[in-house]
Each structure stands twice: as C-alpha cells, then as structure tokens.
Amino acid sequence: MSTFAIAWNNLLHRRFRSLCLALLIMLTAFVIAGGTLFGSSLRNGVRSTADRLGADAMFLPPGAERELEGALLEGKPSTFYLPGDTVRQLSSAKNVKRSSPQLYISTFDSPHCGSLVQIIGYDPKTDFVVAPWLIESVPGGPKTGEIVIGNAIQLEPGEEMLLFDMRYKVAGKLEKTGMGFDVSVFAGMETAYTLIDRYEKYLEAIPMPDKDAASVVVVEIEKGVDHETFARDIRMEYRSVGVILPQAIIGNMMKHLNLTIAVLTGLLIVIWILSAFVLAIVFTVALHERKREFGVFRAFGATRGKLVSILMTESALLSAGGASIGILLLCITVLPFNAFIESSLGSEYLLPSAGVTALILGGCFLLCASVGPVAAVLSAMRISYADTSLIMKEDM
Amino acid sequence: MIFSISGLGKTYKRGEMVFSAAENISFMVDRQDFVCITGESGSGKSTLLNMLTGLLQPDEGFVRFEGRNIAELSDDERARLRNSRIGCIPQGYSLLNNFTVLDNVCLPCCLYNAGRSAYKDAAKKARLILRRMGISHLAAEHPRNLSGGEQRRVAIARGMATDPVLLVADEPTGDLDPKTAAAILGVFGEIHRNGTAIIMVTHEKDHIPFANRHFVMERGQLQEIFPDGTRSSAAPAAEHACISDSFK
Ligand SMILES: Nc1ncnc2c1ncn2[C@@H]1O[C@H](COP(=O)(O)OP(=O)(O)O)[C@@H](O)[C@H]1O
Ligand SMILES: [Mg+2]
Numbered sequence: 001m002s003t004f005a006i007a008w009n010n011l012l013h014r015r016f017r018s019l020c021l022a023l024l025i026m027l028t029a030f031v032i033a034g035g036t037l038f039g040s041s042l043r044n045g046v047r048s049t050a051d052r053l054g055a056d057a058m059f060l061p062p063g064a065e066r067e068l069e070g071a072l073l074e075g076k077p078s079t080f081y082l083p084g085d086t087v088r089q090l091s092s093a094k095n096v097k098r099s100s101p102q103l104y105i106s107t108f109d110s111p112h113c114g115s116l117v118q119i120i121g122y123d124p125k126t127d128f129v130v131a132p133w134l135i136e137s138v139p140g141g142p143k144t145g146e147i148v149i150g151n152a153i154q155l156e157p158g159e160e161m162l163l164f165d166m167r168y169k170v171a172g173k174l175e176k177t178g179m180g181f182d183v184s185v186f187a188g189m190e191t192a193y194t195l196i197d198r199y200e201k202y203l204e205a206i207p208m209p210d211k212d213a214a215s216v217v218v219v220e221i222e223k224g225v226d227h228e229t230f231a232r233d234i235r236m237e238y239r240s241v242g243v244i245l246p247q248a249i250i251g252n253m254m255k256h257l258n259l260t261i262a263v264l265t266g267l268l269i270v271i272w273i274l275s276a277f278v279l280a281i282v283f284t285v286a287l288h289e290r291k292r293e294f295g296v297f298r299a300f301g302a303t304r305g306k307l308v309s310i311l312m313t314e315s316a317l318l319s320a321g322g323a324s325i326g327i328l329l330l331c332i333t334v335l336p337f338n339a340f341i342e343s344s345l346g347s348e349y350l351l352p353s354a355g356v357t358a359l360i361l362g363g364c365f366l367l368c369a370s371v372g373p374v375a376a377v378l379s380a381m382r383i384s385y386a387d388t389s390l391i392m393k394e395d396m
Numbered sequence: 397m398i399f400s401i402s403g404l405g406k407t408y409k410r411g412e413m414v415f416s417a418a419e420n421i422s423f424m425v426d427r428q429d430f431v432c433i434t435g436e437s438g439s440g441k442s443t444l445l446n447m448l449t450g451l452l453q454p455d456e457g458f459v460r461f462e463g464r465n466i467a468e469l470s471d472d473e474r475a476r477l478r479n480s481r482i483g484c485i486p487q488g489y490s491l492l493n494n495f496t497v498l499d500n501v502c503l504p505c506c507l508y509n510a511g512r513s514a515y516k517d518a519a520k521k522a523r524l525i526l527r528r529m530g531i532s533h534l535a536a537e538h539p540r541n542l543s544g545g546e547q548r549r550v551a552i553a554r555g556m557a558t559d560p561v562l563l564v565a566d567e568p569t570g571d572l573d574p575k576t577a578a579a580i581l582g583v584f585g586e587i588h589r590n591g592t593a594i595i596m597v598t599h600e601k602d603h604i605p606f607a608n609r610h611f612v613m614e615r616g617q618l619q620e621i622f623p624d625g626t627r628s629s630a631a632p633a634a635e636h637a638c639i640s641d642s643f644k
Binding site for chain 2: 001002003004005006009010012013014292293295296297298299300301302303304305306
C-alpha cells in the first residue's frame with residue numbers, strides 16, 4: 001500500500017478534522033491569492049497608465065495640472081487653453097522629437113448632448129498618442145463631422161452621436177485603454193473648433209484665446225534627454241507653460257501604492273503564519289492521540305522515515321486540496337467580475353495578463369500548499385525522536 | 397537458534413530514582429521453541445520483549461537475532477527486520493481503526509511495496525490466514541466492530557502475514573474470557589506446530605502447558621522453570637550463549 005493510500009485513508013478516517021483543516025487552508029489560499037492579485041492589479045494599473053499614455057511630457061497652461069490629471073486618468077471634464085502662438089513655438093522647442101496639440105472640451109448634462117463625455121480634439125497628422133489605440137485604423141483621421149470613440153462608449157462605428165445639438169458619425173473605436181480615453185470622444189481639430197464654438201454659446205465659458213489654441217501639447221522627448229531637465233528648461237524658457245511628466249505622476253502614485261501593498265503583503269504573511277500556527281497546534285495535539293497508532297506501525301516494521309512521510313503526505317494532501325479549492329473559488333467568484341471591478345476602481349486597477357495572473361495564482365498555490373508540510377515538520381521531528389517503547393507504553 | 401540474549405539490562409528513571417526493569421537477562425530461543433514468559437504486572441516483561449524486537453534499546457548486553465547483533469543495526473534495519481522476520485503482537489489493542497480487517501493484515505506485507513499486484517498478493521495471503529484463524533467472514537469489517545477475541549485474532553493474523561520465523565506476543569490473551577483465551581492459545585499451538593517459533597508473555601498460569609519452555613520474570617530477573625520444577629539462574633545460560641555464539 002502506498003504512503004499516499006495510507007495517508008489518504010487516515011484523512012478519510014478523521015473526516016471532520018480533515019475538512020476543518022482543509023477549509024482553513026482554503027480560506028488562507030483565497031485571501032492570499034486574492035490579496036496578491038489585487039495588489040499586483042493595482043501596481044499593474046498604475047504602471048501601465050504611464051505606458052498607455054504614450055507621451056513623455058505634456059505642455060499645458062500653468063496651474064491646470066490637477067485638472068489634466070483628472071481628465072487623463074478618470075475622464076473628468078475640464079477646459080483650459082494654451083494660445084496658438086505658444087503651441088507653434090513649443091513644437092520646435094529644444095529636445096522635442098515629436099509633438100501634437102490636443103483640445104479638451106467637456107460636455108455637460110443637458111439635452112444638447114447624448115451623454116456626458118470628454119471630447120478631445122487632436123491633429124491626426126501629428127498625432128502619435130491616439131492612433132495606436134484604434135481598433136481599426138482610420139486613414140487620415142476622422143473627417144469633419146466624424147468622431148472616434150473610446151472603448152467604454154456604447155456605440156459602434158457607423159452609428160451617430162449627438163454632441164451640442166449636432167450628430168456626428170462614429171468613424172472608429174479605440175481599444176480598452178484603462179484611462180480617461182475610454183470615456184472620451186476624439187475629433188479632428190476642425191471638428192473640435194466648431195464644437196468649441198457651440199460649447200461657448202451654450203455655456204458662458206472662458207472663450208478660446210485665439211483660433212488655433214490647444215489645451216495641451218503631447219510631446220515625445222528626444223532619446224537620452226533627462227525628462228526632469230527637459231521640463232525645467234521648458235519652464236525657464238516659456239514662463240506661461242506648465243509641464244507634466246506622466247512618469248512622475250505615476251512615480252508619485254507608485255510611492256503611495258507601494259506603501260499600501262507593503263501593508264497588504266504584511267497582512268497576508270501574518271495570515272499565512274497564523275494558519276501554519278493553527279495547523280501546527282492541531283498536528284501536535286493529534287500526534288499525541290496518535291502515539292499508539294504510530295507505535296503499531298513501528299511494531300510491524302515501519303521505519304521512522306515511513307512514519308514521517310505518511311504524516312507529511314497527509315499534511316501535503318490537506319493543504320494542496322484546500323489551496324486548490326481556495327484558488328478555484330477565487331477564479332470562479334472574482335475573475336468573471338473583474339471587468340466590473342476594473343471599471344469601478346478606475347484606471348489604477350488592471351488585472352495583469354493571463355500568463356502573469358496564472359503565475360501569481362500558481363505561486364500562491366505553492367505557498368499555501370506548503371502551509372501543511374511546514375506545520376507538520378515539528379510533529380514529524382517528534383515522531384523521529386520519540387522512543388518507540390514510550391509510544392507502545394500507552395495501553396488502551 | 398534464532399535468538400541469543402546475553403546480559404541484557406535496562407534501567408528506567410522514576411523521578412530521581414533509577415531502577416532496573418530488566419537485569420542481566422540471558423537465554424536462547426530455538427527455531428522449535430514455544431517460550432512462555434510469566435510474571436507479575438510491572439515485572440519487566442514488556443520491556444524485555446521490546447528489547448528483543450529492537451523497539452527498545454538495551455542499556456547493557458546484546459540481542460542476537462539469526463546471528464546479527466540487533467543493537468548494531470540501524471533503526472531502519474531493525475524496522476525492516478520486524479517487517480520481514482519477526483511478527484510482533486503488541487500489548488493491548490493494536491489494530492488500526494481506519495483500515496479494514498483485511499487491510500490491517502495486509503499492511504505489513506505491502507508497506508514497502510506500493511504496487512497493485514503486491515497488494516493483491518498480500519490480500520490473497522491475508523484471506524488465507526484469516527480463514528485459518530476462523531475470522532475470514534470479518535475481512536471487510538472495521539476493527540472497532542469486532543469483539544475482543546476477534547481483535548486479538550486479527551492482530552495475530554497480522555503478525556503472521558509476513559511469514560515470520562518468530563512470533564513475539566505480549567499478553568495476547570489479556571482481558572479475554574477463559575474460553576476465548578483458550579481458543580487463541582489453540583491458534584498459537586497450531587502456528588507453533590507449523591514451524592514458527594513463539595515467545596509469548598502471559599500472566600495466566602493456565603497457559604504454561606501450551607508452551608514447551610517456561611520462564612518467570614520477577615522484578616527484572618528472568619529464570620527458566622524446567623519441567624521437573626527446578627529453576628535456572630540466569631548467569632550460566634549467558635556464558636553458554638556466548639560460547640555457542642563464538643563457535644558458530
Ligand atoms: N518508559 C518507561 N519509563 C519509566 N518506567 C517504565 C517505562 N516503561 C516501563 N516502566 C516501568 O518498568 C517496569 C516494567 O514495565 P513493563 O515492562 O511494562 O512490565 P510488564 O510488561 O511486566 O507489566 C514497570 O514498573 C514500569 O512502570
Ligand atoms: Mg506488559
């Protein structure tokens with residue numbers, strides 16, 4: 001009879017106890033795998049926001065930084081302008097490799113618009129930020145009267161959208177970006193200017209300073225140039241221009257996040273240790289009441305190694321079983337709702353790719369499957385050192 | 397000769413006091429022997445048996461089993477010896493509750509052989525032994541549902557499962573009614589006649605006639621009682637053991 005069969009039989013015999021211990025490990029695995037997945041989704045979300053943006057720097061009116069952050073990450077409506085002259089000058093500023101202007105226009109809750117969105121006017125000729133996200137490329141960008149929409153907007157190409165009392169044809173749709181882009185509408189600059197005109201009519205808003213003003217200019221910096229230095233130089237040269245380095249925003253968010261994740265990790269470690277501790281106590285107590293059983297095994301010729309491997313197999317079976325059920329449970333309860341979680345937590349949360357997720361779940365499985373054997377080591381050592389005659393002594 | 401035991405001693409600590417549970421014990425056991433050891437409770441009988449089977453390490457003296465000094469074997473080798481050559485029937489209840497009667501009997505045979513066919517062979521043999529013990533109908537039962545006498549038979553069957561050359565039984569009839577005890581002793585007699593040596597501890601004087609040799613344990617000292625009623629003192633036997641050992 002294999003060690004496995006003996007161990008399995010022993011577990012079945014103490015069904016209630018086995019079930020309770022497996023349940024404990026199941027919970028541990030659920031919490032640890034869930035927590036780890038949550039933490040890495042947060043980290044992944046923040047990290048990839050920087051990549052997703054696709055721009056090294058953004059020029060904007062000084063003081064509009066917070067508004068832009070809201071617009072970029074959450075799609076919060078905002079309106080601010082850089083004068084057209086400045087935009088032109090900036091495009092040929094030192095160390096700027098590529099640049100493209102964008103115009104931000106907010107819709108507002110009114111019968112004039114189909115839904116509350118952020119409208120971003122962009123210049124398809126110079127753009128390098130929006131186009132890479134297009135599911136199907138729109139050659140030459142959206143024409144006058146056409147728009148491209150973010151992934152979360154419930155329209156399909158060919159359909160129409162009402163913006164400030166005019167219907168616009170959807171020419172293309174973006175992939176899911178996990179940023180404010182998802183709830184934004186993109187239009188060519190010409191279209192954007194006409195939208196702005198009507199926007200100002202409906203709302204007594206700050207009028208546009210001149211005809212080719214922009215809200216921001218997205219910039220790709222020349223390779224090898226330090227971003228901070230670049231930003232400082234621009235600020236020195238153009239007093240009326242603010243610079244945002246998305247990487248820096250992300251860096252700040254990362255700092256906060258790392259703290260949160262460290263606390264989370266600490267908590268998970270405590271949970272792991274606690275369940276190992278509970279298991280160790282249960283095993284040790286069980287060992288006492290199983291002295292006779294092990295003594296009998298010894299009497300008919302089991303080596304100490306055999307007893308240890310039976311005990312270890314029992315604990316490994318318990319924790320591998322518990323851990324796999326816990327992780328399976330996580331997969332069927334949480335993963336299907338991940339889209340919902342992602343949208344309700346915003347851009348800071350993004351589930352890692354399937355491969356990485358599988359890797360994380362696998363790692364958590366191993367971690368939790370090891371709880372049992374680790375907890376059993378103490379008992380196993382005590383079997384090894386117990387004098388067998390002492391084991392035999394306890395008569396029944 | 398299977399066993400030669402010489403100058404065997406074991407001391408235990410009881411609080412601050414040290415006392416001998418076994419003292420200078422020497423004797424030999426032959427292949428044809430059915431040895432019966434009697435003695436009061438606490439006289440050291442179990443201590444002696446556990447030293448014979450290598451479950452307990454003696455403080456003094458040595459045990460030779462088939463010419464090999466058990467104390468010099470590794471713990472694993474001693475375990476393998478119990479598994480293959482010596483059948484142990486421990487004192488008291490010694491069945492594994494989570495296995496059926498059949499599996500209890502099979503376990504020693506397939507403890508180190510996980511194969512399906514090994515189990516099949518073991519089960520076949522176990523059924524045979526159970527039939528000889530008159531309990532083949534209980535093969536699928538769990539030990540808890542058996543009477544005391546039936547449980548003892550299962551333990552004996554397990555001891556016999558590996559075809560040992562020697563069966564060591566510690567009070568196999570303890571707390572059984574006289575009729576059941578006599579039946580168990582009948583089983584031992586049959587095992588003995590089939591060529592297995594037996595060392596049996598009992599505290600029932602009635603059981604002595606079943607054996608062909610009788611020893612008495614008294615406060616750690618072992619003496620043989622010969623059929624004419626004379627007693628041996630332990631010492632000469634020990635010398636005898638050493639001499640015959642060195643002549644081998
Ligand atoms: N591990 C031990 N530690 C201390 N004393 C023990 C131990 N084992 C047995 N004894 C003592 O040694 C004596 C002999 O025990 P045992 O061999 O079990 O006697 P028997 O089997 O003849 O009843 C008893 O007094 C018992 O209390
Ligand atoms: Mg005893």
